Amino acid sequence: xxxxxxxxxxxxxxxxxxxxxxxxxxxxxxxxxxxxxxxxxxxxxxxxxxxxxxxxxxxxxxxxxxxxxxxxxxxxxxxxxxxxxxxxxxxxxxxxxxxxxxxxxxxxxxxxx
Amino acid sequence: xxxxxxxxxxxxxxxxxxxxxxxxxxxxxxxxxxxxxxxxxxxxxxxxxxxxxxxxxxxxxxxxxxxxxxxxxxxxxxxxxxxxxxxxxxxxxxxxxxxxxxxxxxxxxxxx
Numbered sequence: 001x002x003x004x005x006x007x008x009x010x011x012x013x014x015x016x017x018x019x020x021x022x023x024x025x026x027x028x029x030x031x032x033x034x035x036x037x038x039x040x041x042x043x044x045x046x047x048x049x050x051x052x053x054x055x056x057x058x059x060x061x062x063x064x065x066x067x068x069x070x071x072x073x074x075x076x077x078x079x080x081x082x083x084x085x086x087x088x089x090x091x092x093x094x095x096x097x098x099x100x101x102x103x104x105x106x107x108x109x110x111x112x113x
Numbered sequence: 114x115x116x117x118x119x120x121x122x123x124x125x126x127x128x129x130x131x132x133x134x135x136x137x138x139x140x141x142x143x144x145x146x147x148x149x150x151x152x153x154x155x156x157x158x159x160x161x162x163x164x165x166x167x168x169x170x171x172x173x174x175x176x177x178x179x180x181x182x183x184x185x186x187x188x189x190x191x192x193x194x195x196x197x198x199x200x201x202x203x204x205x206x207x208x209x210x211x212x213x214x215x216x217x218x219x220x221x222x223x224x225x
Contacts, residue, residue, distance in 0.1 A: 004155075042117070042201055042215020043156070058212070090155050099205055099213050100146055100163075104155030 006105035013081040021076040023091030032074040036087040119216025135186040142204030145185040
């Protein structure tokens, strides 16, 4: 059982480049989330989805876009990478409402130079 | 915006000692969650607390949801080397899904 899988694990981007962070879960969870974690800080919610075709902004959505065309996948898109987006990105999923039931992926460490 | 104050920021303890950390806020939360994060990994849930005054244990870990709903603590008894990591509290409030406010973490180091 893979759980929540994030790819890539590491990436270095140049300013202005774009990329997509992939997240897939095999638990048939309706709820999926993207968080970022800056050094020495807790996680902050970027975007979330309550089901296929439905997405909404979290606390820090600027500079990001998401889509949810299937239950399994929830990619996060950076269109014009900026140094402020250097962070570790975590995807999570849950079966029910409420983060106590959520599983987190291992994270993607992104550096923008 | 809402903030959580987590303390201490770091702890260096001897194996076998007990550990206590806490989170406070000026805001009320519906749920308190405690996570452990190992290097290069995502957070793993340790304990979830759902109502004021609730005291819950998970092995050597015990956590409580404060009566005012604005604070929570986590205790670890008889620490062992594998307890090393960063512990985060998180408060969940109503409104949008996935809205967790995280503390900045407590980094625990255990000397054998």
